[in-house]
Amino acid sequence: MSTTADDILGRPRHLDRPVKDDAHDAFESLTETVGTVTVPNPKMRTEHVDVFYGTKQAIYDVSLDIANNEVIAMIGPSGCGKSTFLRCLNRMNDTIPSCVVTGSMSLDGVDLYGEELDPVLLRARVGMVFQKPNPFAKSIYDNVAYGPRIHGLAANRAELDDIVVDSLKKAGLHDEVKDRLDAPGTSLSGGQQQRLCIARSIAVDPEVILMDEPCSALDPIATARIEELIDELRRNYAIAIVTHSMQQAARVSQRTAYFHLGKLVEVGDTREVFTNPTHELTENYITGRFG
Amino acid sequence: MDKLHLDQHISQRFNQELEGIRNKVLKMGGLVEQQVGSGLTALLEGDGDLGSLVAQNDFEVNALEVEIDEECLQVLARRQPAASDLRLIVAVIKVITDLERIGDEAEKLGRFSVDLAASDEIPGYRRDLRHLGELVRSMLGDALDAFARLDVDAAIRTAARDEDVNREYETLERLLATHLVEDPRQVSKLFKITWCARALERIGDHSVNICEYVVYLVKGRDIRHTSFDQIRSEFL
Numbered sequence: 001m002s003t004t005a006d007d008i009l010g011r012p013r014h015l016d017r018p019v020k021d022d023a024h025d026a027f028e029s030l031t032e033t034v035g036t037v038t039v040p041n042p043k044m045r046t047e048h049v050d051v052f053y054g055t056k057q058a059i060y061d062v063s064l065d066i067a068n069n070e071v072i073a074m075i076g077p078s079g080c081g082k083s084t085f086l087r088c089l090n091r092m093n094d095t096i097p098s099c100v101v102t103g104s105m106s107l108d109g110v111d112l113y114g115e116e117l118d119p120v121l122l123r124a125r126v127g128m129v130f131q132k133p134n135p136f137a138k139s140i141y142d143n144v145a146y147g148p149r150i151h152g153l154a155a156n157r158a159e160l161d162d163i164v165v166d167s168l169k170k171a172g173l174h175d176e177v178k179d180r181l182d183a184p185g186t187s188l189s190g191g192q193q194q195r196l197c198i199a200r201s202i203a204v205d206p207e208v209i210l211m212d213e214p215c216s217a218l219d220p221i222a223t224a225r226i227e228e229l230i231d232e233l234r235r236n237y238a239i240a241i242v243t244h245s246m247q248q249a250a251r252v253s254q255r256t257a258y259f260h261l262g263k264l265v266e267v268g269d270t271r272e273v274f275t276n277p278t279h280e281l282t283e284n285y286i287t288g289r290f291g
Numbered sequence: 292m293d294k295l296h297l298d299q300h301i302s303q304r305f306n307q308e309l310e311g312i313r314n315k316v317l318k319m320g321g322l323v324e325q326q327v328g329s330g331l332t333a334l335l336e337g338d339g340d341l342g343s344l345v346a347q348n349d350f351e352v353n354a355l356e357v358e359i360d361e362e363c364l365q366v367l368a369r370r371q372p373a374a375s376d377l378r379l380i381v382a383v384i385k386v387i388t389d390l391e392r393i394g395d396e397a398e399k400l401g402r403f404s405v406d407l408a409a410s411d412e413i414p415g416y417r418r419d420l421r422h423l424g425e426l427v428r429s430m431l432g433d434a435l436d437a438f439a440r441l442d443v444d445a446a447i448r449t450a451a452r453d454e455d456v457n458r459e460y461e462t463l464e465r466l467l468a469t470h471l472v473e474d475p476r477q478v479s480k481l482f483k484i485t486w487c488a489r490a491l492e493r494i495g496d497h498s499v500n501i502c503e504y505v506v507y508l509v510k511g512r513d514i515r516h517t518s519f520d521q522i523r524s525e526f527l
Binding site: 246247250274275276277282283284286287288289290 | 296299300301302305371372373374375376377378510511512
């Protein structure tokens with residue numbers, strides 16, 4: 001059993017136990033994740049991760065690898081810890097004072113929470129796209145140029161222009177906005193704004209892209225465009241996506257991880273998880289059953 | 292079908308839809324079994340009226356296939372089923388295709404029995420068809436039972452009996468060839484009997500398919516075109 005916040009604080013372990021339900025026994029007996037959590041040559045590796053918000057434990061002993069050139073989908077009911085886990089991968093939870101993360105998380109073998117890794121640089125290497133498109137109140141150009149500017153990635157304006165155009169092209173947005181790069185980012189449609197946010201995260205040349213329900217505010221056409229984009233981006237990046245849409249997880253990912261009440265229940269090939277899952281809790285969730 | 296927990300979806304309507312499909316498949320299975328039984332009786336007892344009735348009733352089997360197909364299509368389009376629900380729908384679509392074909396074979400038995408009812412006896416044919424017919428009828432019944440009870444063990448054991456059916460069919464073929472040599476004037480009738488034997492043998496093959504879908508539905512494993520030895524070692 002890994003160290004918990006209560007151990008660190010010298011208090012008896014206090015865990016908010018889930019409410020007893022039909023699947024409670026299956027959950028209680030869950031000590032190990034079903035399926036293979038590791039991959040050869042992982043881009044990111046997490047081992048025995050516990051996450052606490054104050055005294056409430058949100059993640060229980062989760063180990064999971066993120067592979068290069070792969071989309072891994074994290075699914076599970078609200079409050080299962082999938083977003084919390086995703087946010088730990090680029091230390092977004094640092095902004096929450098009560099949040100304590102224990103266990104080990106690494107990027108290319110380097111400890112994410114170690115001294116030698118600057119969180120700002122980490123977030124450039126591990127980009128994030130959120131549920132609601134959140135472009136800055138700046139022009140389309142400046143939205144994309146913001147990251148390269150603060151990280152000093154362009155020596156001159158011409159280089160910056162190249163980065164902006166290249167990022168917009170990779171995000172599949174360039175053709176739609178090339179004639180109005182000075183227009184405010186907020187003037188775009190929801191789907192376009194989300195692709196702008198993806199272009200913004202690509203602009204700093206990340207290695208991993210985290211997506212937290214990137215399509216939940218979009219219509220099916222914009223969603224299809226983003227999903228197509230995710231598939232293209234997979235060639236160059238490792239992608240982890242949290243989604244409430246199981247169809248989306250089934251469509252875009254190669255591996256699927258199912259979280260339940262803070263535990264990682266099952267990880268497997270997406271083809272297998274959606275046709276023949278191993279764990280009863282996974283089966284119940286993806287088929288819309290009680291439990 | 293209790294193992295599928297069809298009543299445990301959060302959506303009551305989805306429960307009802309799947310339960311409705313399940314019931315119709317069982318109804319279709321019962322009807323097909325009855326058609327095969329009647330077709331066989333008509334053939335063995337030379338009952339042309341019963342044979343004619345079997346041939347007429349095939350439309351009921353066909354209608355059920357179309358109805359169940361449509362309901363499965365609706366579930367696929369509107370529910371996007373996954374895991375065991377998806378396997379159920381896929382298995383049902385496959386099973387009813389085989390059931391419909393078994394229905395067609397039963398119809399053939401019915402039709403040929405009308406023709407043969409008016410004919411003179413050909414030595415041995417009734418007894419020999421009876422044995423093959425009984426083998427096939429019990430195999431179909433057990434395949435449908437395995438489907439209804441989601442019994443993988445029973446499904447595999449039932450499928451294995453197809454070897455007996457094939458052996459019996461080959462024996463019958465040789466016997467009918469002998470009759471043909473002995474009395475070439477009976478060629479037309481002997482061909483009809485051969486077609487009946489062939490229809491029975493095909494029903495055995497379709498029953499094997501149903502058994503394979505039971506394994507797919509319950510275990511999520513596709514065992515088609517896998518040797519029985521391999522299947523036995525893995526599941527029994």
